[in-house]
Amino acid sequence: MKILVVGGGGREHALAWKLAQSPRVAKVFVAPGNAGTALDPALANVPFDSVPALVEFARTESIRLTVVGPEAPLAEGIVDAFRAVGLPIFGPTQAAAQLESSKRFAKEFMRRHGIPTADWGSFDDAREAHCWIDSREGRVVVKVDGLAAGKGVVVAETTADAHAAVDAMLSGNAVGSAGARVVVEDCLEGEEASFIVMADGAHVLPLASSQDHKRLGDADAGPNTGGMGAYSPAPVVTPAVHARIMREIIQPAVAGMVAEGTPYTGFLYAGVMIDAAGNPRVLEFNCRLGDPETQPIMVRLTSDLVALLEHAITGTLDTVAAEWDRRAALTVVLAAAGYPGAPRKGDAISGLPAAAAHPDVVVFHAATARDGDLVRTAGGRVLGVTAIGDSIRQAQRAAYAAVASIHFDGMQYRSDIGHRALARRG
Ligand code: AMP
Numbered sequence: 001m002k003i004l005v006v007g008g009g010g011r012e013h014a015l016a017w018k019l020a021q022s023p024r025v026a027k028v029f030v031a032p033g034n035a036g037t038a039l040d041p042a043l044a045n046v047p048f049d050s051v052p053a054l055v056e057f058a059r060t061e062s063i064r065l066t067v068v069g070p071e072a073p074l075a076e077g078i079v080d081a082f083r084a085v086g087l088p089i090f091g092p093t094q095a096a097a098q099l100e101s102s103k104r105f106a107k108e109f110m111r112r113h114g115i116p117t118a119d120w121g122s123f124d125d126a127r128e129a130h131c132w133i134d135s136r137e138g139r140v141v142v143k144v145d146g147l148a149a150g151k152g153v154v155v156a157e158t159t160a161d162a163h164a165a166v167d168a169m170l171s172g173n174a175v176g177s178a179g180a181r182v183v184v185e186d187c188l189e190g191e192e193a194s195f196i197v198m199a200d201g202a203h204v205l206p207l208a209s210s211q212d213h214k215r216l217g218d219a220d221a222g223p224n225t226g227g228m229g230a231y232s233p234a235p236v237v238t239p240a241v242h243a244r245i246m247r248e249i250i251q252p253a254v255a256g257m258v259a260e261g262t263p264y265t266g267f268l269y270a271g272v273m274i275d276a277a278g279n280p281r282v283l284e285f286n287c288r289l290g291d292p293e294t295q296p297i298m299v300r301l302t303s304d305l306v307a308l309l310e311h312a313i314t315g316t317l318d319t320v321a322a323e324w325d326r327r328a329a330l331t332v333v334l335a336a337a338g339y340p341g342a343p344r345k346g347d348a349i350s351g352l353p354a355a356a357a358h359p360d361v362v363v364f365h366a367a368t369a370r371d372g373d374l375v376r377t378a379g380g381r382v383l384g385v386t387a388i389g390d391s392i393r394q395a396q397r398a399a400y401a402a403v404a405s406i407h408f409d410g411m412q413y414r415s416d417i418g419h420r421a422l423a424r425r426g
């Protein structure tokens with residue numbers, strides 16, 4: 001069968017790589033893809049990403065299954081458009097995707113369904129937001145209401161920083177129209193984990209746990225990014241924490257969406273903060289897989305992803321389980337000069353074959369483009385060097401050994417991916 005993956009980042013390369021391993025798959029198309037998906041003979045890039053063009057392509061190519069990576073086409077209604085013409089697709093409808101596309105919607109939804117999250121207020125008036133901030137005792141976090149590609153959140157160190165973030169967002173200068181409204185909330189303490197499930201409207205199948213590294217610099221310093229590295233499993237998600245996240249967050253969310261007439265189908269990602277007592281609280285919902293989290297997760301998945309997706313589309317996820325490699329996987333993101341602000345494009349990348357030749361390593365491409373025989377950087381997060389090993393430490397060693405083979409001008413990466421897991425496990 002032929003499969004279509006929508007998107008062009010590291011998440012989509014990892015998805016397409018995994019889907020192509022299924023014996024039932026003849027070809028995986030990636031729209032628009034990147035240099036990595038172009039170079040893999042099992043994959044083929046298709047050069048467009050508008051929803052009408054994708055519907056047309058899926059129809060003429062008789063695509064049996066479409067999987068959507070990024071949030072933007074989901075928020076635009078790609079799932080509704082495919083379903084309207086009877087094309088099988090896995091993802092949430094536009095209405096369900098509001099769990100990510102509007103932070104206020106997500107916060108109100110959590111309030112309605114008793115899902116634990118930080119106390120918050122939502123404002124389009126700067127003066128009211130300033131008053132709310134002044135009424136809080138501890139630190140606060142300021143978020144734009146709409147989608148901002150991971151850049152619409154300021155974890156304010158001081159009250160003055162919080163006030164400044166409100167002004168910058170509501171003035172429209174920081175993130176444009178996504179910032180016409182802000183959500184301001186208490187800063188939660190603890191350790192963050194990414195908890196991702198597949199949902200078929202009624203049932204859920206949890207994927208392996210993972211942990212991301214949101215800050216640009218070592219020791220979690222510097223600005224927030226889309227994610228500088230990840231690993232799976234996340235030791236902070238103990239069996240007890242796993243059970244609580246399912247019971248207190250995932251199940252009420254899926255039941256709540258049914259109750260509100262917008263059953264949730266697709267990957268559902270809860271970013272959770274777990275405090276010292278093991279209480280999980282939601283930082284955010286995403287209506288998609290995480291990036292880079294998908295990269296270590298796909299490397300550990302031993303089940304046939306096509307079969308899981310078919311169960312998800314037919315509403316039978318309760319009849320399957322996902323099998324995981326017991327080893328750990330870890331991804332180091334290599335980012336371009338200037339990321340996360342204004343990444344520089346066009347730097348030539350060397351050493352990719354040498355990196356891929358390392359044992360237990362896969363180099364997923366994110367923002368890369370082919371230029372004749374060269375591969376060049378084409379955006380912020382350029383590559384995800386992913387390794388599997390008997391422990392987080394071994395996966396980390398293997399990943400960084402491969403990273404050492406790769407070079408491009410201005411390359412930035414963290415040298416401590418996995419540090420929280422290592423602090424727990426040694
Ligand atoms: P979000 O896009 O809402 O997940 O925010 C991006 C990142 O900001 C999260 O992954 C956290 O690291 C941090 N963050 C967001 N909200 C909070 C909060 N209430 N308390 C502490 N950190 C937060």
Ligand code: GLY
Pocket residue numbers: 150212226227286289290291292293
């Ligand atoms: N890595 C975080 C995200 O995908 O939202």
